[in-house]
Each structure stands twice: as C-alpha cells, then as structure tokens.
Amino acid sequence: MAEDELLQGLIADLRRGTLVLAVLSSLNRPKYGYSLLQETRGIRIEANTLYPLLRRLESQGLLQSQWDTAENRPRKYYALNDRGRTLCARLREEWRSMVREMENMLEGEEGL
Amino acid sequence: MNEMMERYIYDVTRRLPEKERGEVGRELEAGINDMLPDNPGEQDVIAALTTLGEPRILAERYRQKARYLISPAMFDPYISVLKVVAPVVAGVFIVLALLTGERTMGSVPYAHFQRVVQIFAQATEAALAGAMQAAFWVTLVFAIAGRRGYKAKPWTVADLPRPRDQKGVKIPRSSTVTGLILTVFFTGLIVIMLLRDEWFLVFANNSEIIPLFSPAARLRLIPFIIIQGSLSFAVSALKLYWARWNLPLCIVNAAYTAFWLGVTVHILHWPDLFSAEMIAFTDTLAGRLNTVPHITAEGIKTGFAVLLAAAAAIEIGTSAWKTWKGMRTPA
Numbered sequence: 001m002a003e004d005e006l007l008q009g010l011i012a013d014l015r016r017g018t019l020v021l022a023v024l025s026s027l028n029r030p031k032y033g034y035s036l037l038q039e040t041r042g043i044r045i046e047a048n049t050l051y052p053l054l055r056r057l058e059s060q061g062l063l064q065s066q067w068d069t070a071e072n073r074p075r076k077y078y079a080l081n082d083r084g085r086t087l088c089a090r091l092r093e094e095w096r097s098m099v100r101e102m103e104n105m106l107e108g109e110e111g112l
Numbered sequence: 113m114n115e116m117m118e119r120y121i122y123d124v125t126r127r128l129p130e131k132e133r134g135e136v137g138r139e140l141e142a143g144i145n146d147m148l149p150d151n152p153g154e155q156d157v158i159a160a161l162t163t164l165g166e167p168r169i170l171a172e173r174y175r176q177k178a179r180y181l182i183s184p185a186m187f188d189p190y191i192s193v194l195k196v197v198a199p200v201v202a203g204v205f206i207v208l209a210l211l212t213g214e215r216t217m218g219s220v221p222y223a224h225f226q227r228v229v230q231i232f233a234q235a236t237e238a239a240l241a242g243a244m245q246a247a248f249w250v251t252l253v254f255a256i257a258g259r260r261g262y263k264a265k266p267w268t269v270a271d272l273p274r275p276r277d278q279k280g281v282k283i284p285r286s287s288t289v290t291g292l293i294l295t296v297f298f299t300g301l302i303v304i305m306l307l308r309d310e311w312f313l314v315f316a317n318n319s320e321i322i323p324l325f326s327p328a329a330r331l332r333l334i335p336f337i338i339i340q341g342s343l344s345f346a347v348s349a350l351k352l353y354w355a356r357w358n359l360p361l362c363i364v365n366a367a368y369t370a371f372w373l374g375v376t377v378h379i380l381h382w383p384d385l386f387s388a389e390m391i392a393f394t395d396t397l398a399g400r401l402n403t404v405p406h407i408t409a410e411g412i413k414t415g416f417a418v419l420l421a422a423a424a425a426i427e428i429g430t431s432a433w434k435t436w437k438g439m440r441t442p443a
Contacts, residue, residue, distance in 0.1 A: 033139070034146030048165045051143050052173035055136070059176065067138075073145050074138070 019045060021095055023053060024088040027063065030077035054078050062087060116154075117144055120161050127171035136174055181251065183258040190254045196352070198246040199289045203296035205242030206235045210300040231304075235297055280356035280438030288351045295348060299341025306330050306337065322389045329385045336375055343368050362435040366428045373424040380413045 022043050026036055033051055040050075057063045062084035068075050080088060121140050125133040147160040164170060182190050210231065306325075325333065347368050354361050379385060394412065 032146070033143045046165075047143060047147065047163060048170050048173065051139060052170070055139070055174065056176055073142065075142050075146070076139055 015043060018043060019049065019053060020057070021088070021091050023050070023057065024062065024080065024084060025092060027078055027080045027084070030066070030079040032068075032075040032077050034075075036078075057084070113141065114152075114157050116157050116161065117141070120144075120164070120167060123167035124171045124174070127168065128174055132174070181255050181258075185263070186254055186258055190250070193254075194247060194250050195285065195289070197250055198243045199293055201246035202239040202242035203293055205238040205245075206293075206297050207300045209234050209238030210304055231301060235301070239293065239297075280358050281434040282356050283351050283354075285352065285355065288348050292345065292348045292352070295341055295344045299337060299344075302337050303334055306334050322393050323387045324390055326384045326387045329382055332382075333379065336379060340372055340375065343371065357431060357434040357438050359435060359439070362431050365431045369424045369427045373420055376420055377417045380417055 022040050022045065023036065026039050031039070033047070033054060036054075037045065037047055037050055054063065054065075058065055058078065062080065063078045064081045065076055065078045068077055121137050121144075124140060125137045128136055144157075144160050144164070147163065148156050152160075347365055350361055350364060
C-alpha cells in the first residue's frame, strides 16, 4: 500500500514537469479550456490544474486569449503568441534531448 | 447560473486579488458549463464541482504568488529572535507584575498561603502576557519587513559557522531559557517576600507564628539576593550566547558558583540571621527530642552549608568535565 502511494507520488512528480510543454504544444490553434482537457487526456491533466495554468501562461506573455460570446456558452480561447511559439520550440528541443539522454541512461541500466 | 455554481465561484474568487475576481469568475463559469451536459441536473453540477475540488486549493493555484506571514527565507531568523525576545519580555513582565502586585495587595488581608498562590498566579499570567506581546510585535516586525521586500543578503561561504562554534558539549537552549525565567521569577519573589515581613517562611508552633529571619538580617539579605540573581542572569545569558561549554564559560561558571557558595556560607554565619523566636523554637524542639539532642540552629546551619558546598562542587565538576570533553573531541 505504501509502495503504491509512493509510486503514485513519484509519477505525479514526473508528470508535473511535462504539463507546460503539453499545454503549449497543443495551442498552435486557439482552444478553450475544456477542449484542451479532452485533448491532453493522455497525460491526465486535471481541470483544477489546467485552468489556473492557462491563466499563468497568459500572464507570463506566452499565450493570447479571446472570448467567444457568439455561441450559447461563452468560451475563452487561448493560443500561442509569437513569444510563446519561440519558447515552445525551444522547450520541445530541450524535451527531445532530455528524452534521448534518459533513454540512453535507462537502456544502459537495463543492459546490466 | 445554478446557485451552487455561483457559491462555488464566489468561494474561489473571494480569495483572489480584487482585480482578478471578475475574469477568473467568468473563466470558471465557462469551464464548469463545459463540464456539464445539456440541461444538467443537480447531481451533474455536484459532480463537476467535486472534480474541480476544494475552492481554497483552486484559489491557491490561481494566485501566482504564495501567501505567507513570514517568508520562508526569514523564518529561521524569526524563530531565533522569538526564542530570545519572548522569555526576556516575559521575565520583565513578571518583575513588573510582582512589583505592582506587591503594592496593590499590601492592604488586602489574605492568609499567607493564599498570598503565595496569588503571587504565582500573577507571575504566570504576566509571563504569558509578556510572551504573547513579544510574539505579536516580533511577528509584526518580520511580517512588515517581508512585505516591504526585505531580503537577506545573498549567501556566501563566509556565512558558514566557524569550526570552533561546533566544538564543545552543547548546552540545551531550553534549559538555559528556563533558568533565566526562574532566576528572574525567584529573585523577584524572594525580594518581595523579604520586604513583606510576614510572607517569609514561617514556622507554626501550635497557633504561634514564628518568623524565620530576624528583622535586621532580613533587610540586609536583600542586596545579596539581587546581586546573586543578577549574576545568575548574566551567567545564563553567556550560556545562551555561547550555547556550548568552553573554557571561559567554565571559568565564569565556577567563579559564580564559588561566589554564591561563599556568600551563602557567610550569611549563614551572621549571628543575627535567625529570629530569636526561631532559635528558641529549635532549642525547645531539640530539648523535646531526646533521641537527637544535638539538633540546634548551629547544627542546621552547618548541615546546610555542607549540602550547599556539595552542590557547588558537583556543579563546578560537571561543567569542568563537559568543557574538558568538548576540548578533547576534535572538531
């Protein structure tokens, strides 16, 4: 039981680091919060994490937002701005090199 | 909007800065609506709100800066200052309370025991009040300093504690602080009891009340008690400062211990120390107890002096041993 809890905590730590990149790389086209939730289901991001995160990324100057009130349900659409696009590209590179390094490390360990 | 949703959004946004409340409220409303099916029922709303979780936690995530009264960077100095200031202010409050209490209670005809209880109650109350006052003001100063963006200077290797600070047997801070408080308390108490004749240790022989000290000796004792208390306070302050046994502290402590032993033995040999009634009482007591006919006031004095000398020897010996142990151990 304690092992399980510990493992869940460690997995949550791992996942936390991927959230920003996951969200940024999904926002090449404008999306609203709930649609993004559906899209990032694979990495299990929670609504109560995503909504504040979008707001934070906007205040950090990486996203732009716009309200769409034409529909029955008003929705706030977020998308990358130029700065966000540049930073996202650099993050993506960083991620790929990290994954390569990690893969090398993990394979080396497994070979032992 | 559904009433429960409205309450939820209010509970989140009320914890946020005013200028963000409107926008976050709108975002939340849109987000929750998206989580609901068309024509949602009460259960759907409950499920959506439960998924979003506790409003306090959600608000914390929206708030981008952590909120605290004392910043983590200043927490250690805050605790250190509090640990020194609170007991000192508590001590000052005790002395003030005893002095004012002495004046106001002088006219109240309490029995002796009740008076002593009253003094303890007053002193405890004053100590608590003093500690709370100190805690409040220290907290306020640190909170304001933190809010005004005071930052401790960046760490450098020069800030590392010196090796000699880590040498030596540690003196627990709690025991030193307790010592400080007790010194202030008992010095104040004994001086006041000496000033008020009838408060000081009385022996009841049937209905007769016998004062322990003679009136002349009683008043002569006061400066000695004050000097003893002040020296004890100073030694405790040094212990608090150094926090470990070292040679200077050991010498100071030994000198102080020898001093109070000398003074006490000297006082015990004042011919007029005990009241005439007390001496007469011990003599009759000795006369009555035929089995131990040698119990006299002189005998009690000598026995007491021997006990004190033994206590002093133990104190000096222990501190010397602890100092030697610390000096012997490599840093």
